[in-house]
Amino acid sequence: MADIHQVNDLISIERQGDIALVCIDNPPVNATGQQVREGLQQAIEQLNAEGTAKVIAIYAAGRTFVAGADIREFGKPPKAPALPDVFNVIEDSAIPVISVMHGTALGGGFELGLSTHARIGIEGLRVGLPEINLGLLPGAGGTQRVPRLAGIPMALDMALSGRMVSAKAALEKGLIDRLESGDPRDVALKAAQDVLDGTLATRRTCDLDTPRDDKALEDTAAMLKKKQAHLFSPHKIVEAVRASYLPRAEGLKIERQAFVDSMDTPQRAGMIHAFFGERAVSGIPEAKGDTRPLDKIGVIGGGTMGSGIATSCLLAGIPVTLVEVAQDGLDRGVATITKNIDGAVSRGKLAADKRDAVLGMLTPSLEMEALSDVDLVIEAVFEQMDVKKDIFTKLDSICKDGAILASNTSYLDVNEIAACTGRPQDVLGLHFFSPAHVMRLLEIVQGEKTAADVLATGFALAKKLKKVGVLAQVCDGFIGNRILAHYSKTASYLVLDGASPQQVDDALEGFGFAMGPHKVGDLAGLDIGWMTRKRKAATRDPNERYAGDVADRICEEGWFGRKTGKGYYLYDGGAPVPNPEVAKIIDAVRAEKGITPRDFTDQEIVDRYMTAMIVEAARVVEDGTAKRPVDVDMVFLFGYGFPRFRGGPLHYADTIGAKELVSRIETYAKEDPHYWQVPPILRKMAEDGTKFADLN
Template sequence: MPDGVVGEVVTTEVVGDVALVCIDNPPVNASGHAVRVGLVGAIEALNAEAGVKAIAIWCAGRTFMAGADIREFGKPSKEPVLPEVYNILEASEIPVVAVMHGTALGGGFELGLAAHARVAIAGSKVGLPEVLIGLLPGAGGTQRLPRLAGVDFALDMSLSGRQVSVEEAQAAGAIDRVVEGNPRDVALSMAQEVVAGTLPTRRTSEISIEIDHTALDGIRAATQKKSPHLVNPLKCIDAIAAADQPIAEGLKVERQCFLDCMETPQRAGLIHAFFGERAVSNIPEAKGETRDIQSVGVIGGGTMGSGIATACLLAGLPVTLVEVAQEGLDRGVATITKNLEGAVSRGKMSEAKKEAALASLSPALELDALADVDLVIEAVFEDMGVKREIFGKLDAICKPDAVLASNTSYLDVNEIAESTSRPGDVLGLHFFSPAHVMRLLEIVQGKQTAPDVLATGFALAKRLRKVGVLAQVCDGFIGNRILAHYALCSGYLVLDGASPAQVDAALEGFGFAMGPHKVGDLAGLDIGWMTRKRKAATRDPAERYAGQIPDRICENGWFGRKTGKGYYLYEGGAPVPNPEVATIIDEVRAEQGITPKSFTDDEIVERYMTAMISEAARVVEDGTAKRPLDVDMVFLFGYGFPRFRGGPLHYADTLGAAELVARIERYAEEDPHYWQVPDILHRMAADGTSFADLNKG
């Protein structure tokens, strides 16, 4: 067979008695239709001519095939589908060796599993991440991996979605050899070894295994308990359980399990989250010129400031940490050190990198130490007077092109910027605690924030491996503004008859990792108390106040976990409801003449989610958030919203605008001030549109 192109992205090169089949489909050699057609064409043509004795498949560029082509998601599949391609590959009379480098993920790793031998470049990784988008390995992975590496390894890879080093995969039997070299040269030498007989080949489908189905039943039960809302992990186990059948039968089971997952709402939610994470920064504001950030100053060594400093150090940015007193500075350095040590213990960084990071940390007691840094992030007490004073000083201290950012959670970034002579240099960078762990970063655009400053915020988010979301100025921006609204609903539920523990349990049953009262205890109840006091003078007299109960809890000095007592008691072991809170609730109900009524868990979830969606809709309508997906990403990455539900506005689309309008109108009969239908929902109910339609627009 002559050298040349097979399809548009697959080329065949014949060298002596071996053939090298190269996939070149940048940027990640995804298994799109052209690749599938090209692979089938190459394998069939080489077998028909029978002029070569071995075939090596390799990929150009920085990685082996890294999964499916996301451009084909949501579209009808075109023949040949990937399972058919790999069945043809495995059936090849000429032995095929796959040479993997970079990351061989999903269909890429399954290509290797279908080959007759698997070789990987040292330092590469393999993975089956389909579980993370509500699916399972659907191109033979659940059948071939157990045959090569055993059921336990196949379950681990398939259910975790983790990327595995090729060295670990080799130890398990999933890869035959790990070598050094560039992919093309390795492909040539490995094909030649196949011909020489020094690299053994075999068809994976011809390997027989025995499966302990009783043990699998136990794994299935444990998985269902751990992830009660998800279908795909159980379907994945069902598919792997069929790997002791003839492979044709096992592949039929895998295919049906895959198709079953495709029809689930969880798959739709996880796909929305997958694409939303990538789309959220795909906006003009994130793509312009940026300022060069090579050093960062952080003002405040508390929990938030220390977390922000840690995040920057982990990203390789030198940090100057400023505090007003030596005691606070020492505490901040100690917290950062502990955070970095935690990163070492979790395998996120080496001991040498930790020491280098600490060496690039410069503690200081004067703002003058920030004179030469490229970016300053203020993370002090949430008080406008304090922040304006700091920014006024920074205006005089910092170099002309420095970016000045506030980590404020609620306050007006425009007012903060007015305390400087360069408001164009000012923006909000709202991190979420713990800042070195939580992935959300709200990038708040002031009315005078310069375009390159805004783009720099997105560049920083990318460098810190965070999900940057654009927000406009309002009290609480996107997330905390919505939180303030649905927190009222939670307060009303407790005032009217539910217990804090019941509200928490109902929402945890919906999929939240923690209910709102447990979250409040974790964050510190004094934060909400301070906000309520700040906003008291502007509270609408017609508003039904829901803060009496948490106010009285805070007046007792019970701020949650940090004081050992809040809505729950923290005396070792699992938290238990604080009985004194029940007394406070009874007292407040009696004072307000409230006769408590019962709520079902479903009623709690319905009201809570409708309140969240209502304010989220207003945030989109008034432009505080650019698109519905921005709201969804804020809640997925900053507020623990269950990922499989896709975010509050994706979830809203599963209910429909008409249903939401009907709910709000029904609740408004009890409280017309709080329950008001957003205009956007009225319009959507009338014209049959959805939030997904707004994302497309």
């Protein structure tokens, strides 16, 4: 009978003759919390002190090996023992220690495996060093041990990308020594016996020399300087990996200092905010409770958006009925969906042998009546209220009782759409972002009469589709597009007053956006904003400075951006270059308005643009369109390309401070008092010293 001893609540030792099995049992993901760290160290020290075991095998209970740090410890003072110290104890053990990893071994979990003297992977294992996603770097030996086992290029790739590596690739690179199948305990027992029999070799990773590859280090450092100069931890990763040339103690000291330096940055704080914010948005009461079925979904409209939504549902395993009004439109929609699915296969997101089955769940139709049995229908047609009302009136008579009727509208009033049905309680907005099968944001728009279970089902759908669902109330543009409509005017004002579109884009890309606003406009299609401005022309405030002159004239030329080959930029297959004709349009508009252009620094551009974004974001929280500041932040991180390391517009606002923001707004208001107004919530925060974080 096995002799099992509990070191503490989470770590046990099972003795089988000359073998000691150390089990980690800390559900759900065996995170490296303080009790796990302490128990592991005690187990290794105790077994070495006793000296009866001849091999130690570490494995984990449950569905995965150690999947990383304990997030409950984030932001709290560290408790001993520290992970690097525990792993040194394991590596220095006089008794050979092996690890058996299954599921995922991430961050500290993978570093645990690296500290053992041999590593066994179980089929399906994925390993990774994802710390860069939190603005950090591996801080428990990852930058020191991976280079010794797999070389500097592999270490740099894993630490800088944060990507997970398959068991097969890990075996090929030497990160694991064997790949087995079976129960982790059984595999651990067999592997330990192989050590005793001499058929599984063991060695300390720290005794290996890192193969020199100065070129990989230099090339990576140069690339980061060019492309990620604004980030902190990637440069520290290169510094730490370079230190793997040194003896273990010296290398670990440099790694640890790089980790501590990264911890003490606004970037780390921003990325931690993003990490927790992604979870917080679905933790609200509205996302809980009873839900309705989601066994079959209908999508109306086979254009880019409708095809993307259908693709997303199919990839989540939900059958879709796609409805279009004409055969050519339906054919295009099916072709687009097929192309999207093939793209998922080529990117490794879908197994090739599942492609046909996924496409087999798609039912194309020219008849609205085909939606009579769906649980949820998502309308994704032109952004015109009359068209949407006509569709929802028909759906009201076609769809079964209890079916949810959703509109993918970007701006329009969901209450007005719901009112044309006899079931307004079943209607909500589901605002997907393009391309819908790629972008992770889903604004879930609550109408005045939307039932609680309908709203909860919207969040359940977001979870099924692996999207970040954020609750929004009804207003023109909801959360994201309402804020966008405001701050995008600042980009236009900057151009009218003297900056070039390229300078504005370059300044904001330097701030961290993947693309500046004029490049984004070209990508999305300048005609979309043009249609919106025309739609709202009758309600335009006569006291407001009009921001659309230049963009309107570009559209009047038939230049809508990438899809027409020119917009603010020219697109001829290479990198976009500024459209010289746009400069002439800008000069003409300035002359007509009597504007004398002036110079702006890149910092002035960033300050004005971000302040305008924060102003409207504050109003969205103030009037309840967004439930909390964190909801605004997640909308912009997952839907608008806001730099993740800055945490979102309202997290970024807290780094500036309310007093400074009020001062800026009042300064800008001397030029344009109508546009630049201090939101009451921001003025109050400036007076009492509070932050947006206090409202979360």
